[in-house]
Each structure stands twice: as structure tokens, then as C-alpha cells.
Amino acid sequence: MRSPFISVRGRVILNAEALNMTESVGNYVKHRRVPVVVNRGGEYLTLFVPAISGESIAHGYQALLAREAGSRGLNVCDLCSKGIFLKSNNEKVLIKSFEKHFDREGIKPEDIKDAYDLEKFVIRGCVVEDVGGFLFAPAGGGKKRIKVSQAKRTSNFYVGYMIPAAEALENAVIEPQLHSRYALGTEFVEREAEGERTQGQMIYYVEIASAPYILSFDLDTRYIGRITYDSTHAGELVVSEKERKERIRAALEALRRLILELGFGAKRTRFLPTIEWESLAIAVSDDVWTVPTPFTKDYISRAQKKLESVSANTKLYTYIRDGKKTIEEVLEEAIEDAANRA
Ligand SMILES: [Zn+2]
Structure with a gap:
């Protein structure tokens, strides 16, 4: 059975985005920042730049996967179908998520005897956990109804932080924007005394960022639908x-x-960014083959060079803004190729 490997790298300009916030201090909401090291003429320079975490992208991907799988009539557990990705982390969550699946399989929690049984049950019952992995780690080793102390399944897709492209690091900006919820002229506002503070007007700051970000995403289909944890059944x-x-x-x-x-x-409801894809490279292979990082702008030519010396029956699909093909056409070709290899 063949198992396509899909590797995606790209550059996208996001303007006025607040896609990944870390904390609020009082009425101030902070954008995520990460340190990035670059070589500038032989000297290493560390810069703190806006970033969007891999966890954030993974959450979005799994929410899309839950909807896609559900619309195709594939099994998705109760919590994943609602975008709550606790993913079988303890017995209570597992039993609640898979109530219907226990009926479908005609078994009870007590029938799950070991990690092999558990992984098989979860894979069959939830596409999100099949593709995105799970960690069953009940407090104190569990063993109340389900006689398993732990089991884990590594995710079959890989994402990283989105950070600004190398040549834009110094120009990526984070800027706090002032907003107010204004209710003057209504009975809900109390004016304490002339010239003094007015109750009922709420001001707050949200940090927004703008940068050409890089995206990295790999999907390894080898273990989709297959056991990974128990070595005798892997x-x-x-x-x-x-x-x-x-x-x-x-x-x-x-x-x-x-x-x-x-x-x-x-x-996204009030800070929906402007989105412009600049370039994208998708490699479809029969085995692991990743596109080089888009951190530097020559990544597509480096990918083509890599392909000349290393190939896993790899086909490279590339999009460049203002090029011959639209991003939709490039994606369509790559996805059809990958699906036909499955
Ligand atoms: Zn699930």
C-alpha cells in the first residue's frame, strides 16, 4: 500500500493581524513574539519578532479536518467534532467522547484491555485523533474502567511557527492599537463629577502585527489508519x-x-487580516521529502536543486504571485496527485 508524503512551504503577507495573542496585562493584549537568530554579514543578530505558533495552526487544521471528515460521513468523536481537542487524555474524556462509538463497536470501556486495544478503538472512532494523534495519560495511571495506564499516538502532520521572512525581520512590526467601547449618552454611563473620569467607557489595547510570514506544513500518511504505539502490532x-x-x-x-x-x-471576528499569498511550494512524494525552509527567498530554486539530487518519486508544484497558474490550480494539481498515490 502506498503512502504519499506531502510537504508544503510558503510565504504569505498578513497585514493588521492579531491571530496569536499570548496574554493580557490589564487592558493590554499582547501578540506572540519569538527570538530569531540571523547571520548578517558574519555577525549573528537576535531579533524578537511577531509569530504565530504551530499549536495555533494545528488547532485550525484539526477543526477543518473534523468538519471535512464529518461531511464525508467518517467517524469523528463527539468532542473533536465540536472543536474541543482534549483527545482522549483521560478515561472520563475518552468515555464521553466515544459514547456512540462504543455502541457502534459493540464494546464497553472495560473491554479495552491494553494500549493496542485503546489505540485501535480511538483510530477507528475518530479521524482527527487518527491523523492528529492523542495522549492517553490518566492521573495516577488510571485503571478504573479502562485497564490501560498510558497510550500515545504521534501526530501524522507537522507544523511550525510562522515567523517573518528573513529579509523582512527588521521591518516586521507590532503596534498596540487603542480601542474603546463607548457608551456616553446612555443611562449606563455615570459621570462622577465634571472633568473627572467617566464610568462606562472601556478602553483597551490590542497588539497587531504585519509581516510576510512563512508557513511550513508536512503530512505523512504512512500511519493513517494504522497502529503505531504497540511494537508488536505497529x-x-x-x-x-x-x-x-x-x-x-x-x-x-x-x-x-x-x-x-x-x-x-x-x-478573526474583529481583526481579520488581509491575506496575500506570495509563493507556495508543494512536494508530493512516495516517501519523506521536505521542501527547504521558505525563510530565505530562494527556497523554490533550492527545492528544485534538491530534487535533482534526491527524489522519492517527488513531484514539485509551485505557485508564484503573478505567475502563470493560480494558487487554486496549483493546489488542485498537488492534491489530486497525492490522493491518487494513496
Ligand atoms: Zn476525537
Whole structure:
């Protein structure tokens, strides 16, 4: 059975975004920042720049995957289908998430005897946890109804922090914006005394950032639908071949929507950023083959050079703004190729 590996790297300009906030101090909400080291003429320079965490992107991807899988009639557990990714972290969560699946499988929690049983049950019952992994780690080792002390499944997709592109590091900005919820002229505002503070007017600051960000996303389909944790059963397929193909298709369609709709991040209701894809490279391979980092702008030519010397039956699909093909066309070609290899 073949297992396509999909590697995506790209550059996208995001203006006036508040997609990943870290903390609020009083009425001040901070944007995430990370240190980045660059070589500037032989000297290493550390800069603190705006960033969007891999966790944030992973959450968005899994929410898209839950919807995509659900619309295809594939199993998604109760909590994942609501965008709550506790992912079987203890017995209570597992039993609550999979109430319907216990009925479907005709078993009870007590029938799950070991980590193999548990991983098989969760893979079959939830595409999000099949693709995105889970960690069953009950307090004190658990063993109340489910006789398993721990089990884990590593995610089959990989994301990293979005940081500004190398040549834009010094020009990436974070700026606090003042906002007010203004209610003067209503009965809800109390004027304490002339010239003094007015109650009822709330001011707050939100840090927004603007930068050309880089995105990295890999999807390894090898273990989708297969056992990974128990070494004697590792690699065993626990869904049908047809179902595995459908799950890979759902994972690819969620990836398409992640890129086209930039379907992740916070504060989108009032800080929806302007989004302009500058370039994108998608490699579809029969085995692990990743596109070089888009941190430096020559990444597409470096990817082509890499392909000349190393290939896993790799096909490279590239998009450049103002090029011949639209980003939708490039994505369509890459996703069809990947789906046909499954
Ligand atoms: Zn789930």
C-alpha cells in the first residue's frame, strides 16, 4: 500500500493581524513574539519578532479536518467534532467522547484491555485523533474502567511557527492599537463629577502585527489508519483500505482549506487580516521529502536543486504571485496527485 508524503512551504503577507495573542496585562493584549537568530554579514543578530505558533495552526487544521471528515460521513468523536481537542487524555474524556462509538463497536470501556486495544478503538472512532494523534495519560495511571495506564499516538502532520521572512525581520512590526467601547449618552454611563473620569467607557489595547510570514506544513500518511504505539502490532491497518483512502482525502481537503482560507488563528471576528499569498511550494512524494525552509527567498530554486539530487518519486508544484497558474490550480494539481498515490 502506498503512502504519499506531502510537504508544503510558503510565504504569505498578513497585514493588521492579531491571530496569536499570548496574554493580557490589564487592558493590554499582547501578540506572540519569538527570538530569531540571523547571520548578517558574519555577525549573528537576535531579533524578537511577531509569530504565530504551530499549536495555533494545528488547532485550525484539526477543526477543518473534523468538519471535512464529518461531511464525508467518517467517524469523528463527539468532542473533536465540536472543536474541543482534549483527545482522549483521560478515561472520563475518552468515555464521553466515544459514547456512540462504543455502541457502534459493540464494546464497553472495560473491554479495552491494553494500549493496542485503546489505540485501535480511538483510530477507528475518530479521524482527527487518527491523523492528529492523542495522549492517553490518566492521573495516577488510571485503571478504573479502562485497564490501560498510558497510550500515545504521534501526530501524522507537522507544523511550525510562522515567523517573518528573513529579509523582512527588521521591518516586521507590532503596534498596540487603542480601542474603546463607548457608551456616553446612555443611562449606563455615570459621570462622577465634571472633568473627572467617566464610568462606562472601556478602553483597551490590542497588539497587531504585519509581516510576510512563512508557513511550513508536512503530512505523512504512512500511519493513517494504522497502529503505531504497540511494537508488536505497529503498522497494522485497523480500518478498511477504502476507509484509509477516504481519510487521506479528508486530510488533503482540510489542508487545501487551511491554505486557501487561512483557516486558523484567533480574533478573526474583529481583526481579520488581509491575506496575500506570495509563493507556495508543494512536494508530493512516495516517501519523506521536505521542501527547504521558505525563510530565505530562494527556497523554490533550492527545492528544485534538491530534487535533482534526491527524489522519492517527488513531484514539485509551485505557485508564484503573478505567475502563470493560480494558487487554486496549483493546489488542485498537488492534491489530486497525492490522493491518487494513496
Ligand atoms: Zn476525537
